[in-house]
Amino acid sequence: MALLLAGCLGLSTPATTPAPPEPSSAATPREPLRYVAMGDSYAIGYGLSRQVDRWPNQLVRALRPDTAIQLVDNLAGKSDGTYEVIEEQLPLLEELLPDLVSLQVGVNDVVRVSKLTDDEYRANLETILDGVEGSPTTARAGILDLVSPDRVFLVTTPDYTLAPEQPYDRPDDQATIARFNDILREVAAARGVAVVDIAPISDLVPRDPTLLADDGWHPSAKQYAGWVELMAPNVRQLALGG
Numbered sequence: 354m355a356l357l358l359a360g361c362l363g364l365s366t367p368a369t370t371p372a373p374p375e376p377s378s379a380a381t382p383r384e385p386l387r388y389v390a391m392g393d394s395y396a397i398g399y400g401l402s403r404q405v406d407r408w409p410n411q412l413v414r415a416l417r418p419d420t421a422i423q424l425v426d427n428l429a430g431k432s433d434g435t436y437e438v439i440e441e442q443l444p445l446l447e448e449l450l451p452d453l454v455s456l457q458v459g460v461n462d463v464v465r466v467s468k469l470t471d472d473e474y475r476a477n478l479e480t481i482l483d484g485v486e487g488s489p490t491t492a493r494a495g496i497l498d499l500v501s502p503d504r505v506f507l508v509t510t511p512d513y514t515l516a517p518e519q520p521y522d523r524p525d526d527q528a529t530i531a532r533f534n535d536i537l538r539e540v541a542a543a544r545g546v547a548v549v550d551i552a553p554i555s556d557l558v559p560r561d562p563t564l565l566a567d568d569g570w571h572p573s574a575k576q577y578a579g580w581v582e583l584m585a586p587n588v589r590q591l592a593l594g595g
Contacts (some may be wrong), residue, residue, distance in 0.1 A: 383405060385423040386592055387503075389449050391442050391496075392397055392457035396429035397579065398586065400566030406574035409455065410498050411581045418591045421546065434461035434479030435469070439493065441482065447494050453592060455502050456481065457508035459533045463526055464513075478540045502545040505590055508584070509534045509548065509574070511555035517562070518569030547587055552577035 390409040398407030407413075413424050426449050428442040438458050446454070459512050462469040462477075467470050469477070474543075484495030496505055514527045534550075541548045554576060564576035572580075 374439070383421055383511050385421040386452040387425045387582055388422045388453040388455070389425060389430055389446060389451040390427040390455050391438060391455075392429040392430070392447070392455070392508070392570060393433045393459070393461050394431045395460065396457045396508075397427060397431060398572075399431045400568045400571035402570065403574075403576060406577060408572075408577040408580050408584075411577055412584055413576075414556070415581050415585045416589055416592065420589050422453065422588075422592060425451070429457075432461055434458060434465065435474060435481060437461075438481050439477060439485075442455060443484075443493055447499055451460070451500055453588075454496050454567060455506050455508060457510065457511055459510040459530070460513060463510075463533065464520075464523075464559065465580065470527070471536060475536045478537065482546070483542060484541065495548075497544060503547075503594065506547040506588060506591060507537055507541050508563055508580075509550045509552060511551060513570060515556060515558045516565060516570045517559075518565075520570060520595045547591060549580075549584045549587055551580045551583055554583065 376470070394400075395403055396407075396409065398404065398410075401407060407427065409424055411421050416422055424510070426445075430437060430444055435443070435458055449458070451586055458481075461476065480493070480495065482497050484498045485493040490539070508531060510530055512527055512530050516528070538548050541553050555572070557579075558576075562572055564579070565571070566573045
Protein backbone atom coordinates (compact mmCIF):
# COMPACT_ATOMS: atom_id res chain seq x y z
CA MET A 354 0.00 0.00 0.00
CA ALA A 355 2.84 2.38 0.78
CA LEU A 356 4.40 1.85 -2.68
CA LEU A 357 1.02 2.28 -4.44
CA LEU A 358 0.42 5.61 -2.72
CA ALA A 359 3.90 6.77 -3.60
CA GLY A 360 3.27 6.04 -7.29
CA CYS A 361 -0.05 7.82 -7.29
CA LEU A 362 1.44 10.93 -5.78
CA GLY A 363 4.33 10.99 -8.24
CA LEU A 364 6.94 10.30 -5.58
CA SER A 365 10.05 8.33 -6.35
CA THR A 366 10.31 4.94 -4.72
CA PRO A 367 13.27 4.22 -2.44
CA ALA A 368 16.28 2.39 -3.79
CA THR A 369 16.52 -1.29 -3.08
CA THR A 370 20.03 -1.01 -1.56
CA PRO A 371 19.89 -2.48 1.96
CA ALA A 372 20.03 0.05 4.76
CA PRO A 373 23.25 0.12 6.80
CA PRO A 374 23.06 -1.82 10.07
CA GLU A 375 22.08 0.05 13.18
CA PRO A 376 25.03 0.82 15.47
CA SER A 377 25.23 -1.54 18.38
CA SER A 378 23.85 -0.08 21.61
CA ALA A 379 26.06 -2.32 23.73
CA ALA A 380 29.11 -0.57 25.13
CA THR A 381 32.47 -2.10 24.43
CA PRO A 382 33.32 -4.15 27.52
CA ARG A 383 36.20 -2.77 29.54
CA GLU A 384 39.13 -4.94 30.49
CA PRO A 385 39.00 -5.81 34.20
CA LEU A 386 41.25 -3.67 36.37
CA ARG A 387 44.21 -5.63 37.66
CA TYR A 388 43.86 -5.39 41.44
CA VAL A 389 46.68 -6.22 43.86
CA ALA A 390 46.22 -6.30 47.65
CA MET A 391 49.16 -5.60 49.95
CA GLY A 392 49.63 -5.62 53.71
CA ASP A 393 49.51 -7.85 56.75
CA SER A 394 47.45 -10.63 58.35
CA TYR A 395 44.23 -8.63 57.99
CA ALA A 396 44.66 -8.30 54.23
CA ILE A 397 45.64 -11.97 53.90
CA GLY A 398 42.67 -13.06 56.02
CA TYR A 399 44.68 -15.03 58.56
CA GLY A 400 42.45 -17.30 60.64
CA LEU A 401 39.93 -17.98 57.86
CA SER A 402 39.44 -21.44 56.44
CA ARG A 403 38.63 -20.19 52.92
CA GLN A 404 40.49 -17.70 50.77
CA VAL A 405 37.23 -16.52 49.23
CA ASP A 406 36.30 -15.00 52.60
CA ARG A 407 39.26 -12.62 52.69
CA TRP A 408 38.14 -9.01 52.33
CA PRO A 409 39.93 -8.41 49.00
CA ASN A 410 38.11 -11.41 47.54
CA GLN A 411 34.80 -10.31 49.00
CA LEU A 412 35.36 -6.80 47.66
CA VAL A 413 35.82 -8.02 44.10
CA ARG A 414 32.57 -9.99 44.31
CA ALA A 415 30.68 -7.09 45.87
CA LEU A 416 31.64 -4.78 42.99
CA ARG A 417 30.35 -7.10 40.30
CA PRO A 418 28.83 -6.88 37.77
CA ASP A 419 29.01 -3.12 37.22
CA THR A 420 32.69 -2.79 38.15
CA ALA A 421 35.13 -5.17 36.50
CA ILE A 422 38.03 -5.91 38.84
CA GLN A 423 40.30 -8.94 38.83
CA LEU A 424 42.27 -9.81 41.95
CA VAL A 425 45.52 -10.84 40.30
CA ASP A 426 47.43 -11.34 43.57
CA ASN A 427 47.37 -10.81 47.32
CA LEU A 428 50.92 -10.05 48.41
CA ALA A 429 50.08 -9.61 52.09
CA GLY A 430 51.87 -11.71 54.69
CA LYS A 431 50.74 -12.88 58.11
CA SER A 432 53.50 -11.21 60.12
CA ASP A 433 54.42 -8.46 57.69
CA GLY A 434 54.90 -4.87 58.78
CA THR A 435 55.84 -1.82 56.77
CA TYR A 436 59.45 -2.98 56.46
CA GLU A 437 58.41 -6.30 54.88
CA VAL A 438 56.09 -4.47 52.50
CA ILE A 439 59.07 -2.40 51.33
CA GLU A 440 61.56 -5.25 51.10
CA GLU A 441 59.37 -8.17 49.99
CA GLN A 442 56.08 -6.96 48.55
CA LEU A 443 57.06 -3.87 46.58
CA PRO A 444 59.56 -5.72 44.36
CA LEU A 445 56.75 -8.07 43.29
CA LEU A 446 54.20 -5.34 42.65
CA GLU A 447 55.81 -3.93 39.52
CA GLU A 448 55.85 -7.35 37.86
CA LEU A 449 52.07 -7.67 38.35
CA LEU A 450 51.25 -4.56 36.25
CA PRO A 451 48.57 -3.32 38.68
CA ASP A 452 45.74 -0.93 37.84
CA LEU A 453 44.39 -0.76 41.41
CA VAL A 454 46.25 -1.30 44.69
CA SER A 455 45.14 -1.55 48.31
CA LEU A 456 47.36 -1.39 51.39
CA GLN A 457 46.53 -2.31 54.98
CA VAL A 458 49.58 -2.46 57.22
CA GLY A 459 50.46 -1.37 60.73
CA VAL A 460 49.43 -3.88 63.35
CA ASN A 461 52.69 -5.82 63.25
CA ASP A 462 54.60 -2.56 63.59
CA VAL A 463 52.71 -2.15 66.88
CA VAL A 464 52.80 -5.63 68.39
CA ARG A 465 56.47 -6.43 67.87
CA VAL A 466 58.79 -6.12 70.82
CA SER A 467 60.77 -3.53 68.86
CA LYS A 468 57.69 -1.70 67.65
CA LEU A 469 58.15 1.29 65.38
CA THR A 470 58.08 4.85 66.57
CA ASP A 471 55.56 7.22 65.01
CA ASP A 472 58.30 8.76 62.85
CA GLU A 473 59.51 5.36 61.66
CA TYR A 474 55.99 4.27 60.72
CA ARG A 475 55.43 7.53 58.81
CA ALA A 476 58.74 7.21 56.98
CA ASN A 477 58.00 3.61 55.96
CA LEU A 478 54.53 4.52 54.68
CA GLU A 479 56.05 7.32 52.63
CA THR A 480 58.60 4.90 51.19
CA ILE A 481 55.88 2.38 50.31
CA LEU A 482 53.95 5.03 48.42
CA ASP A 483 56.79 7.13 46.97
CA GLY A 484 59.55 4.58 46.50
CA VAL A 485 63.27 4.97 47.07
CA GLU A 486 65.73 6.55 44.67
CA GLY A 487 69.23 5.18 44.35
CA SER A 488 71.40 2.85 42.36
CA PRO A 489 69.87 0.02 40.34
CA THR A 490 70.46 -2.29 43.30
CA THR A 491 69.01 -0.01 45.98
CA ALA A 492 66.22 1.82 44.14
CA ARG A 493 62.68 0.69 44.88
CA ALA A 494 59.56 1.75 42.98
CA GLY A 495 56.71 2.83 45.23
CA ILE A 496 53.02 2.20 44.69
CA LEU A 497 52.53 5.70 43.25
CA ASP A 498 55.32 5.11 40.74
CA LEU A 499 53.17 2.36 39.28
CA VAL A 500 49.57 3.48 39.86
CA SER A 501 47.99 6.94 39.98
CA PRO A 502 46.75 8.18 43.39
CA ASP A 503 43.13 7.82 42.29
CA ARG A 504 43.66 4.08 41.85
CA VAL A 505 45.05 3.44 45.34
CA PHE A 506 43.26 3.07 48.67
CA LEU A 507 44.58 2.52 52.17
CA VAL A 508 42.70 0.71 54.94
CA THR A 509 43.01 1.55 58.63
CA THR A 510 44.20 -0.96 61.21
CA PRO A 511 41.49 -2.31 63.51
CA ASP A 512 41.86 -1.94 67.26
CA TYR A 513 42.76 -5.52 68.15
CA THR A 514 42.77 -4.67 71.88
CA LEU A 515 38.96 -4.82 71.79
CA ALA A 516 39.03 -8.59 71.23
CA PRO A 517 38.48 -10.70 74.38
CA GLU A 518 41.40 -13.02 73.53
CA GLN A 519 44.58 -10.98 73.91
CA PRO A 520 47.90 -12.47 72.78
CA TYR A 521 49.60 -9.26 73.88
CA ASP A 522 49.21 -7.47 77.19
CA ARG A 523 50.38 -3.92 76.52
CA PRO A 524 47.88 -1.24 77.50
CA ASP A 525 49.50 1.42 75.33
CA ASP A 526 48.89 -0.51 72.09
CA GLN A 527 45.41 0.97 71.67
CA ALA A 528 46.80 4.50 71.69
CA THR A 529 49.57 3.50 69.27
CA ILE A 530 47.10 2.02 66.81
CA ALA A 531 45.08 5.24 66.93
CA ARG A 532 48.20 7.34 66.28
CA PHE A 533 49.32 5.10 63.43
CA ASN A 534 45.89 5.40 61.81
CA ASP A 535 46.11 9.18 62.09
CA ILE A 536 49.53 9.07 60.43
CA LEU A 537 48.11 6.85 57.69
CA ARG A 538 45.40 9.43 56.98
CA GLU A 539 47.89 12.30 56.95
CA VAL A 540 50.29 10.54 54.57
CA ALA A 541 47.42 9.56 52.27
CA ALA A 542 45.82 13.02 52.28
CA ALA A 543 49.11 14.64 51.29
CA ARG A 544 49.13 12.48 48.16
CA GLY A 545 45.46 12.47 47.25
CA VAL A 546 45.02 8.82 48.19
CA ALA A 547 41.73 7.51 49.59
CA VAL A 548 41.50 5.94 53.06
CA VAL A 549 38.78 3.55 54.18
CA ASP A 550 38.19 3.58 57.96
CA ILE A 551 36.87 0.18 59.04
CA ALA A 552 36.47 1.16 62.73
CA PRO A 553 32.64 1.45 62.51
CA ILE A 554 32.61 -2.35 62.04
CA SER A 555 35.74 -3.51 63.89
CA ASP A 556 34.81 -1.54 67.01
CA LEU A 557 31.65 -3.70 67.35
CA VAL A 558 33.74 -6.74 68.35
CA PRO A 559 33.03 -6.45 72.13
CA ARG A 560 29.29 -6.71 71.44
CA ASP A 561 29.36 -9.35 68.70
CA PRO A 562 31.73 -12.34 69.08
CA THR A 563 30.74 -13.62 65.62
CA LEU A 564 32.87 -10.84 64.17
CA LEU A 565 35.95 -12.82 65.22
CA ALA A 566 37.54 -15.92 63.71
CA ASP A 567 38.04 -19.09 65.70
CA ASP A 568 41.31 -17.78 67.15
CA GLY A 569 39.31 -15.10 68.98
CA TRP A 570 41.47 -12.28 67.62
CA HIS A 571 41.49 -12.02 63.84
CA PRO A 572 38.35 -10.94 61.95
CA SER A 573 35.78 -13.45 60.77
CA ALA A 574 34.30 -13.56 57.28
CA LYS A 575 31.33 -11.69 58.72
CA GLN A 576 33.50 -8.83 59.96
CA TYR A 577 35.28 -8.64 56.61
CA ALA A 578 31.89 -8.45 54.90
CA GLY A 579 31.12 -5.40 57.02
CA TRP A 580 34.41 -3.83 55.99
CA VAL A 581 33.56 -4.45 52.36
CA GLU A 582 30.26 -2.61 52.74
CA LEU A 583 32.28 0.42 53.81
CA MET A 584 34.87 -0.02 51.07
CA ALA A 585 32.70 -0.80 48.06
CA PRO A 586 31.27 2.69 47.35
CA ASN A 587 34.73 4.27 47.57
CA VAL A 588 36.47 1.63 45.48
CA ARG A 589 33.69 1.64 42.88
CA GLN A 590 34.20 5.37 42.45
CA LEU A 591 37.95 4.90 42.10
CA ALA A 592 37.52 2.09 39.57
CA LEU A 593 34.93 3.84 37.40
CA GLY A 594 36.41 7.29 37.67
CA GLY A 595 39.99 6.34 36.94
